[in-house]
Amino acid sequence: MSSNITLESGAPVATQAAHKPLSDTEVVLETEALCKYWGGLKALDDLSLQFRDRQLHGIVGPNGAGKSTLLNLLCGTYSPTRGRILHKGEAIESIKPYEFSRRGIGRGFQKTNIYPSATCLENCSIAAQRRVGGSFNIFRSRHSEKLLTEMAEQALEKVGLAHRRDAVASRISYGEQRQLEIATVLATAPCVLLLDEPMAGMGHEESQLIIQLLKTLKQDYCIVLVEHDMDAVFELSDQLTVMVDGQHLITDTVDQVRDDARVQIAYLGQGDEVI
Amino acid sequence: MFTNRAEKLFIWVFFPLALLMPLLLDQNTYYVNKLATILILSIFVMSLDYLVGRCGLVTLGHALFYGLGGYLFVMLAPEYEAVNFWIYTFYVLAIASVVALIVGFIVLRTSGIYMIMITLALAQMCFYFFSDSTEFGGNDGVFIYVKPETHVFGLNLFDLDNPTHFYYLCLLSLFNCLLFFKLIMRSKFGRIVDAVQENPERTTALGYNVFHFRLASYVIASALGAYAGYLFALQYGFVNPSMLSWQTSGTALVMSILGGLGTLYGAILGTLVYEGLHYGFEHLTENWLLPMGVLIILMVLAFRHGLAGYLESLLEKRK
Structure with missing residues (x-):
């Protein structure tokens, strides 16, 4: 089904999107002809996108479209087969995975990824300590620094978990764990947040909480959001990219994407398709 | 610093008792020596416990x-x-750290079963090097005359x-070692x-180079392991290749698991109990390894988090 779509669209869609000025905020993260192949499988093919400051960039697409691959490339978990990743104009595709966070690219995982046996505060302290430094100091007590604790508390406050400060992370609800994960990323003082399905497996109320949270956060950060919950994505995104089979289909505002014929085909199939 | 109740209890019982032991034994040379060996082994096991239980x-090949x-x-x-003890302590710690830095650089690129294999292989290489060497006495080892x-x-x-003096040196070393790890x-x-x-995945994503932290821990633990070996050599006045054998690593691992992995003070507990059983069974039967092996398997099965974990659960119940 997907091969039809790319043929049908004809012109390379990536360039079409890149030239359209959607907003005037600064581009903080950018990919240029980014490819990731696993042997013969093209998980991601020739993707050029721009992510802007203080905007939420939604990425949607059917399963296997390469959304998670894209996030893994953007945070350094995978290295690209070809192409470039630019952070504020500098090529970063070949730096070490841990250096991505130091550059301000923070990542949330698809599966909740926290320190389950530590308290919420400690979870954020681990993150904040990266910024404060002194992580090789064996003489300084881990609880001695006010600044560090304050930073961790601020991060908890931002996501609305201040009341869970001393609760052990494994004992709080699933939704709260997702919030905590975002808090740990915030504690590293990022400029870009890469979020992989933060609302997966959540009930309606919990989802609403995260949506409100993301609405607030996007005023300060560049957010790249991969999400299956279409209502949420439509509500939140300033720009929306649709991907199909590792290929870029369209990047535009939500309204434009919603009306695009190719998107409807990608999701709903063509009328004459044999099922 | 010692927040855990079981840990506090153990430390308040063990160290004062250990301090009085030579007096209680009326300076009986055999037993004082035996206990000093246990203290030395405890340092070795504790350094391994830090690596295995705290760093994963x-x-x-410890x-x-x-x-x-x-x-x-x-x-x-x-x-x-006669050389100066303190200067040579420094030499041993410094050189062992450098060796650990190099070895760690290689072995820490692997993990899990591969790391077990590569550490074992390196230790065995060293074992055969010393047991085949003519300068270092081959299988018989070397005597330390002075x-x-x-x-x-x-x-x-x-x-x-x-x-008795040597015993107190070992006790002080063990106490410092525990304080240092805490x-x-x-x-x-x-x-x-x-x-x-x-x-580790999350920690990398937060911007830490996981490898550096593992390497630093490896160097610390290895240097203290070497210090224990140095004390052992001084106590008996000889070194031989059996110190390098995989049985030494394996026994230490058993003691550490028996005591409760990652608890640090459990290393002392594990060593004490293991050596105590060893002594007891050895006097009962010639084939002491068999009943002792069975007993240790049973103990590990019964105490899921080792003896330290059992002690903690006992105190928890009484609360």
């Missing part, structure tokens, strides 16, 4: 450093001349030839060590 780095500590002294010190003197600032605090675990460095063990 399972090694079957004996490499135990043996190295002994052989380094033999290599460096002149044969018929023990170091302990002058410092014109004071002579210890006489290493005196078993200090590490409550420090900012320890926070990241904990984080790396619990979730």
